[in-house]
Amino acid sequence: MAEWLQDVEDLTLKGQINVPYAWSVGEVGSRFLVALRDEEKILGNRCPGCNTVYVPPRKNCGSCFKDIDDNQWTELGPEGVVTAFTIVRYDYPLQPAKAPFAYAIIKLDGADVGFVHLIRQGLEKLRNGVRVKALFKEERTGHILDVDSFELLEAQAEETWKR
Amino acid sequence: MAKRVAIVGAGQTHHKSHRLDVNGREMINEAVTRALADCEIAIMDIDAIIIGNMDHFESINYVDTWSVEGSGGVMKPIMKITTGGTTGTSVAIAAYYHVASGLFDRVLAIGWEKNSESDTTAAIVTCSDPVWDRFSYSGAIPSLATEASAYMEQYGATEEDAARVAVRDRTHALNNPYAQMYNRPITIQDVMESSMLAYPIKLLDVCPRTDGACAVVFAAEGSAEKMTPRPAWIKSTAVRHTTTWFGDVDYDTGMLSLQRAAKEAYEKAGINNPAEDFDVAELYLPYSYAGLKWIEALGFCGPGEGPAFVGEGNTDMGGKIPMNPSGGVISTNCIGATALLRVAEAALQIMGKGDKRQVPDVKTALATGFGGCWWSDVIVLTRDKP
Amino acid sequence: MEKIAIVGVAQTKYERRKKGEIFYDMVYEVTAKAMEDAGYTLDDIDNVITVSNDFWDGRTISCMAVQEAAGAHDKNVSTVEGDGAFGAFYGAMRVLGGFKTTLVVTHSKGSEGDPKVITNAMFDPVYHRALGLDAISSSALQAQAYMEKYGITEEQCAMVSVKNHGNAKNNPYAQLPMDITVEDVMQSRKIADPLKLLDCSPVSDGAAAIIIADKNSAKKAKTKPVWIKGIAHCSDAYFLGDRDLADPRALRDATARAYAMAGITKPRDEIDVVELYDAFSYMEPLWLEGMGFCDPGTGGRMIEKGFSEKDGSLPVNPSGGVLSAHPVLTAGLARIIESTLQLRGEAGERQVTDARTALAHGINGPCGQSHCVWILGRE
Numbered sequence: 045m046a047e048w049l050q051d052v053e054d055l056t057l058k059g060q061i062n063v064p065y066a067w068s069v070g071e072v073g074s075r076f077l078v079a080l081r082d083e084e085k086i087l088g089n090r091c092p093g094c095n096t097v098y099v100p101p102r103k104n105c106g107s108c109f110k111d112i113d114d115n116q117w118t119e120l121g122p123e124g125v126v127t128a129f130t131i132v133r134y135d136y137p138l139q140p141a142k143a144p145f146a147y148a149i150i151k152l153d154g155a156d157v158g159f160v161h162l163i164r165q166g167l168e169k170l171r172n173g174v175r176v177k178a179l180f181k182e183e184r185t186g187h188i189l190d191v192d193s194f195e196l197l198e199a200q201a202e203e204t205w206k207r
Numbered sequence: 208m209a210k211r212v213a214i215v216g217a218g219q220t221h222h223k224s225h226r227l228d229v230n231g232r233e234m235i236n237e238a239v240t241r242a243l244a245d246c247e248i249a250i251m252d253i254d255a256i257i258i259g260n261m262d263h264f265e266s267i268n269y270v271d272t273w274s275v276e277g278s279g280g281v282m283k284p285i286m287k288i289t290t291g292g293t294t295g296t297s298v299a300i301a302a303y304y305h306v307a308s309g310l311f312d313r314v315l316a317i318g319w320e321k322n323s324e325s326d327t328t329a330a331i332v333t334c335s336d337p338v339w340d341r342f343s344y345s346g347a348i349p350s351l352a353t354e355a356s357a358y359m360e361q362y363g364a365t366e367e368d369a370a371r372v373a374v375r376d377r378t379h380a381l382n383n384p385y386a387q388m389y390n391r392p393i394t395i396q397d398v399m400e401s402s403m404l405a406y407p408i409k410l411l412d413v414c415p416r417t418d419g420a421c422a423v424v425f426a427a428e429g430s431a432e433k434m435t436p437r438p439a440w441i442k443s444t445a446v447r448h449t450t451t452w453f454g455d456v457d458y459d460t461g462m463l464s465l466q467r468a469a470k471e472a473y474e475k476a477g478i479n480n481p482a483e484d485f486d487v488a489e490l491y492l493p494y495s496y497a498g499l500k501w502i503e504a505l506g507f508c509g510p511g512e513g514p515a516f517v518g519e520g521n522t523d524m525g526g527k528i529p530m531n532p533s534g535g536v537i538s539t540n541c542i543g544a545t546a547l548l549r550v551a552e553a554a555l556q557i558m559g560k561g562d563k564r565q566v567p568d569v570k571t572a573l574a575t576g577f578g579g580c581w582w583s584d585v586i587v588l589t590r591d592k593p
Numbered sequence: 594m595e596k597i598a599i600v601g602v603a604q605t606k607y608e609r610r611k612k613g614e615i616f617y618d619m620v621y622e623v624t625a626k627a628m629e630d631a632g633y634t635l636d637d638i639d640n641v642i643t644v645s646n647d648f649w650d651g652r653t654i655s656c657m658a659v660q661e662a663a664g665a666h667d668k669n670v671s672t673v674e675g676d677g678a679f680g681a682f683y684g685a686m687r688v689l690g691g692f693k694t695t696l697v698v699t700h701s702k703g704s705e706g707d708p709k710v711i712t713n714a715m716f717d718p719v720y721h722r723a724l725g726l727d728a729i730s731s732s733a734l735q736a737q738a739y740m741e742k743y744g745i746t747e748e749q750c751a752m753v754s755v756k757n758h759g760n761a762k763n764n765p766y767a768q769l770p771m772d773i774t775v776e777d778v779m780q781s782r783k784i785a786d787p788l789k790l791l792d793c794s795p796v797s798d799g800a801a802a803i804i805i806a807d808k809n810s811a812k813k814a815k816t817k818p819v820w821i822k823g824i825a826h827c828s829d830a831y832f833l834g835d836r837d838l839a840d841p842r843a844l845r846d847a848t849a850r851a852y853a854m855a856g857i858t859k860p861r862d863e864i865d866v867v868e869l870y871d872a873f874s875y876m877e878p879l880w881l882e883g884m885g886f887c888d889p890g891t892g893g894r895m896i897e898k899g900f901s902e903k904d905g906s907l908p909v910n911p912s913g914g915v916l917s918a919h920p921v922l923t924a925g926l927a928r929i930i931e932s933t934l935q936l937r938g939e940a941g942e943r944q945v946t947d948a949r950t951a952l953a954h955g956i957n958g959p960c961g962q963s964h965c966v967w968i969l970g971r972e
Contacts, residue, residue, distance in 0.1 A: 065266050106835070133784055140725055149838075160724065188720050261647075271958070272959065284826045289656070290654065291656075304690040310594070451657055
């Protein structure tokens, strides 16, 4: 290695990729998000081939590769059961909640697959198997976070009792 | 001993500037189901999948794993290949090796892009080296414009000569209902009057931005013959992705990567006189001047002879060597799919599935890919088994 | 499958930040070293596969930055975007399909980007990205699902971390050789339950290269060839909720095919050393189950009983594994390289006695959605 290299100051160039995005939600996804926004409903759809009820809804089934036509829509939840969760202990600007908060995979009533979302409160009572309910935001825009988070039903019940 | 490999089916979406009705996975699924239908197989008959696009155009990391519901990859081997504009041909070549290796019998190659989802130029400038190139000589147009003006100066080619290429491709698109520019032919005057982007490139000299996908089924000898009456055999492939920094490109010579890739692919395929030996060519020409200069690198005519060769009608339908019967890149440019479309269209020509864009009696076809820092891929396809 | 072999390998030292080097430098270093290892010149390299990722590199067409450094200037070249084990898989197919040799080279600089933003981009832009998921929080979901289902304990996972960081002391390339205890792991900062700091792999910079050769070209190399006996990969579904995160069925599928190609029927007896992708401590028992080394749910007990220690009956990650160095994309290729060194008898202080058959493993996508399995043999 040449000696002069040892005296070189290693510079760093800072930069960022700034590209705006506009993702096509597609017709199927749009119907789902519009239902969140306008009706406070969580919709799924059923594959006519293997009968799997998906949420979010899909245009085709990944397992049996059949198209899912427009007659397969079904309303799900708004309650469900936690099948897995993690309590996040670090803060990061990407996250919509302040730590500690939880991510959970929730089997909504009527669905065959899990729905990934947030749980903000009642973390001490959080266990696999607890029932939760979707909590909608007041102002909704057709976005996955129109559902603010899921609440533990036990906590809800306690809160009601306290009032 | 490597297996011989053929294309037995292909499918593509109807390419549009904006496909708001579908998300990326769903758009991919359209092309995939059409390709499977083309050779009458089901997804379970596919042994492996290769997929490609350019990440920052949709901002999806690990597209292979993201795509599986639409690409058919659930519980299958799937991998992502990405090499800029040459992605589509890199994907095709990867599919070739998946089958030639003997490990997989029927393989699905997918190229796709949803350019409507991002600012194409903002994304593409990030291909340049951040320290040396990104702040100055960046984006797709500047380097192409440099090449074009160098070519004009060297050989006296005119803007009208180049416009003739764009007119040809857009005219050919009249036969291709899948092309984005289907039914939108143009004249030389239209090109000359379109807005100047960077001298001498005007708006109608360059390719559009497209949402679209293409899927191609490759199969091994033994299976291929059962899947379609006239499989399109992959005779040879060659790739040269030669330069890293845009300043290293020499515009006074012919395109080095294309010359070298063509030389290797032609040698392996026994091609000595491209204009005679090929029956059709689907060339990755992202802008009109390429249709003059790059066909020289490919050996269709000598240096500086491009304008005359094209102007005399040799590359039109019915001419000596029809180029881009599909309408080419100037009519459709869903980048991750674009080079794969060249391969698919060349294969369709050999398979006799070209419909209104079919060139009669195609025995030998050429498909090329272009992208990155002046990179080239060359693929020769034949009706006869190699 | 025709006989093909790995004839050259090279790695950089893995570090938190290689401040004085750009991708090009790292790739050049390992390309030159792999050629030197094999005793090959540039002419002996028939084609090149680079492995890179546009997000991690902050660069569209990220392969552009390294192809010349990989010796691909006037050669056939392509690029796999995914873990290095998958890139090497393509490299192997290129040799089986007609090339005499393939150089496969990977690079990563985790230090140059923001891993949370980069891994957040793996998630669906409409349904999951806005939730703020990243590689760590999503893996924590998998860890919880797995551990709750079978009663795998945090202590058992901590043993993995203790073992692998300890093994790293024997590996001159590893970033984090450490003398730690189960208690150290249990007391380390909670990141996302059940993952604590010492359950997680670090952020790393590094590069690696291998050269794969056909039988005739292997004869020209100066190394003892390590034969590729079986290779396979498989992807599970994408949405985390669509999957059973505690059931690595894609790994099972890939392993079964790789074993079949290699003629392995009793993995516990026939595999002498395993290098698997332990991005988090829970992954070691989970992947061991998926590879058929123990029954579903018993991975924790296998760790507890010490089977996977360096001198145990099935040494796992004698290199220190991904927990000790996690250059993304490179880490899977590093597992193949470490296995190769083991079979050559060149693994120095980390050598497993008389290793004749090895399993190397890489993963891709969220929560190990896709797995690539390599079976390598001395004969």
